[in-house]
């Protein structure tokens with residue numbers, strides 16, 4: 466039994482189903498530039514429609530302050546219809562008589578998108594009066610938007626308390642992957658954390674050292690740790706004022722028996738520029754006038770050995786400045802190694818966070834990981850061990 470209710474337990478035939486999804490797709494000049502989020506919700510919508518539910522879709526778009534038609538969901542609803550290959554109706558209002566009439570007109574299997582939930586201040590405030598107005602429009606509530614589950618908003622959390630609430634298939638897949646990744650993992654459990662700064666990931670590092678057997682630290686943030694440990698890091702990006710924080714995290718790791726794996730060598734250059742002349746140096750010999758832009762070959766070997774030891778891997782953040790070649794090589798090599806171990810059935814690999822998804826795509830292996838989460842903020846808050854209100858509200 467899962468800890469949350471799924472569509473297997475929902476009887477939707479003839480019922481009005483309020484479905485919260487993520488339609489916050491990137492748009493340029495009225496055109497959707499990446500439809501991944503739409504693709505991800507299709508299985509849930511198809512299943513609910515095929516089972517005869519009357520689908521009333523709720524979503525936010527952008528960050529409008531009140532009603533602002535530049536953030537209307539109308540074009541996104543049209544695109545959704547094209548992806549589903551069936552008509553999708555649109556109501557100009559989220560609540561009130563216009564929305565109620567559009568819902569009343571639905572037949573079994575029909576699909577309606579309501580206007581941007583964030584046109585109402587009550588959405589982000591989780592205002593009970595707004596939740597009540599939304600709840601009038603449905604008999605059941607399905608949440609398929611993991612990416613907004615870290616927010617206790619009316620359409621992501623409030624509704625689950627007024628209507629019978631279920632996880633959609635995308636939410637279910639995400640929660641299953643996260644359970645395998647950190648909550649009930651097969652051990653040894655190894656995490657790789659990279660990226661630019663320690664400051665944005667203090668809570669995450671503190672949570673992970675308590676849970677994982679080994680933590681690989683790479684990217685710019687490794688420099689702060691190396692500096693704190695008294696190593697020379699030349700002109701590398703580092704947050705030197707956070708040296709005490711880095712030392713505290715290392716002490717916490719020792720207490721929790723978590724092995725810390727830091728780079729033993731780095732690819733260094735004089736400038737942060739694609740194709741800049743570069744050289745690998747041992748960590749005890751980083752030149753004063755250069756910066757570390759990637760982990761070196763010995764570090765990659767060490768990281769790959771840690772991946773070999775792992776039964777489960779959780780990954781967030783690139784190991785180097787992967788956007789500019791050749792400083793992508795450490796990240797690419799480790800990502801490919803993790804993908805190969807996953808393919809061989811030796812590893813459960815769960816990765817997520819904005820730059821991580823681009824880095825894995827860049828390495829050409831995003832499809833080969835067990836699960837790659839595209840939910841930026843919610844994935845990070847989950848890595849930080851914080852409660853996710855949208856998920857907690859679905860628990861049986």
Ligand code: AMP
Nearest residue numbers: 660661684685757758782785786787820
């Ligand atoms: P984050 O958003 O915290 O995951 O950080 C990702 C960013 O960190 C990417 O833009 C990388 O280019 C950058 N980064 C990773 N390693 C380094 C490094 N050694 N020096 C400078 N930037 C880096």
